Amino acid sequence: MQKNKNNRAFPNKEETIAQIERTPLEIMLALEQFRQILLERGLKYTLQRERIIRAIIGSDSHFTPENLKTILERKFSGKKIGMATIYRTLLLLEEAHFVTSISFGAEGKKYEYGLKAHHDHMICDSCGDLTEFTNDEMEELQEKIAKEHNFVITGHTMQIRGLCKKCQKA
Numbered sequence: 001m002q003k004n005k006n007n008r009a010f011p012n013k014e015e016t017i018a019q020i021e022r023t024p025l026e027i028m029l030a031l032e033q034f035r036q037i038l039l040e041r042g043l044k045y046t047l048q049r050e051r052i053i054r055a056i057i058g059s060d061s062h063f064t065p066e067n068l069k070t071i072l073e074r075k076f077s078g079k080k081i082g083m084a085t086i087y088r089t090l091l092l093l094e095e096a097h098f099v100t101s102i103s104f105g106a107e108g109k110k111y112e113y114g115l116k117a118h119h120d121h122m123i124c125d126s127c128g129d130l131t132e133f134t135n136d137e138m139e140e141l142q143e144k145i146a147k148e149h150n151f152v153i154t155g156h157t158m159q160i161r162g163l164c165k166k167c168q169k170a
């Protein structure tokens, strides 16, 4: 299999991460939730942490911690932010289900805003590309299987791994 030359979480392939316009209400609710997460852990609400949250809320795709740093520095005109702060905040947010992650083993993780509508992923093992999809039949099938096992579903993660169109040709 062809390996990515950069070898660290397929970093910064797309320098700009797709951004989405959230409503003021969505932003307010997300910030309020973040305030609660910090409060529960006895952590301070800092401007730096708020900036990280705002960048995450505004993202419409998957990002590496390095991508997030790039977004932040663009969004907040060159204000430097340490990778350690980003890693620590992402860890905290993942515990609180505010972000979810997909692991690429030794190459690191890609994150996404956890409050997006439910979707599943196809993951390219060569370039780290992520394709989102939903399929009603598959969702219904899972309900059916769970019922057969007298199991109540609270959530699921579906990951199809393989090679994207580009990497099949490479």
Ligand SMILES: [Zn+2]
Pocket: 124, 125, 126, 127, 128, 129, 163, 164, 165, 166, 167
């Ligand atoms: Zn690929």
Ligand SMILES: [Zn+2]
Pocket: 062, 112, 119, 120, 121, 132
């Ligand atoms: Zn996704």
